[in-house]
Amino acid sequence: MKNNKHLGIKLWIILSGLIVIGLVLFIISFIFSKGLSSISFNFIFDRPKGMPLGMKGGVFPAIVGSFYFTLIASCFASFIAIAVAVYIKFYCNNEKISTLVHVVVQSIAGIPSIILGLFGYTFLVVYLKLGISLLAGGLTLGIMIFPFIEVRIEKIIDEVDEGIINSSYALGMSKSYTFLKLILPICLSDMLGTIALAAGLAMGAAAPIIFTGGVVNAPVPKDILSPAMALPYHLYILIGEGISIDKAYETACVLLFLLILLNIIVIFIDVFRRVE
Template sequence: MHWKARLVKYWAYLSMGLVTAIILFLFGYVFYQGADTISWEFLTQAPSGAVLGEEGGIWPAIVGSLFFTATAVVLGSIPAVATALYMVFYCKSRRLELLVRMVVQCISGIPSIVLGLFAYSFLVRDLGWGRCILSSGVALAIMILPFIEVRAEKAFHELPAQMVQSSYALGCSRWYTIRKIVLPACKGELVSGIILGGCYAMGATAPMIFTGAVAYAKVPTSLMQPAMALPMHLYLLLAQGVTSMDTAYATAFVMMGLILLSNLLATIYARRSQKKWRIH
């Protein structure tokens, strides 16, 4: 083998090894630091202590995070998948396609704190929704929309064109084709894209700081209430300094555990569904 080719090969192997090692170390470090504090009480109790979070648990933050994530996923994935369907199956003008693509890219370029600012001034203040899960959910939904749209569009594009056209050729409408062929065939990738989008939303802090996440709240019962969220709680624990470092690590442990688990589920689901709909 030519020395340059060999160099590239080693470089690729080395990079892969290095990246894997860093990620494993990161996870290992957080899990190691947090593992001691994790207990049944920590997972199921509300935070307490003179400095909040020093004692007690994170139950309201876990539930709050799930509320924020679910709201963002519902509000974000519906327009995202619909946009992708429009781009692939309805849009006939190249220019319009380019324009929509540009808009989606622009959205993905908006810094998440700016989304937070927008949601705060427009939803919380102007529309009078107040600080609540819904206000944050909208900001998070805008944040994950491009993420899901790109994945959905890719999945639709990868369907064999002739299969879709065969349905049109039978005189079946686009909607029937989408319902009977496209969505079932892409279900795995769509669901996994949406779950990954949810993970992205679960870990984001900036869009919810001013719009719905608070330092302390009970387990939410409605979308119009503010709630605690894991990343926000982690941020506050860190800001409080040394006294709450242990609970901070444990909170990070739980958050990363949730995200890893969701990732895993998404991957397994996509694999299984692909097997069922093997398309060649």
């Protein structure tokens, strides 16, 4: 009887895994089959052209803009998330404060991305007078991915053998020394993998930058206070305005390729960690 129950659970797990893998492969193959054959050198390295804008030309400014948005978001979110995680795990001795921090992090994770975009516009663009810019858009994306990074870094630190930490304290080492010299080298590859996954989440988000940093047409940004194009926003415009479904598929292929590349980086980081 027990074996039959276990068999049912195993079949359920295998079937669920196959369904997920099948759906992912179907989505990727469908997007690539629709747009990969039309992608050219000019499409990758040219700017949008035509009337309406986007009927012709390429997406190079959007690729560069997406990279800058993602870089700013990843740096900002990682800096704050690592600090919060380290505080909770090493310095916070008050359970009420720890619970409050976790409630705040979980609440931020539950905020719809479009509302984050509205907050970014109201606070960053208008109140702080950053304007529609890479900085405003990147910071808004950073707020979006902050909970993703913070929760996972806490779990990564939790997985470190407590004996290492206690031994360091027993030898008179400070908490900062213990983290920087012992914990960080052990967790670094996992942390980088988490940040890379969060970067993929930021790169594919359109709603937070619609009001804060993304524009329909802009050259390659010269500084962080310049507005910029972004691949997900450009894709949204192409489909939402009915400009060109072919260009939309080509743009989706480029975006999907970049996201797959980020995931490959995560895999290599994990493999490198295991080899070490």
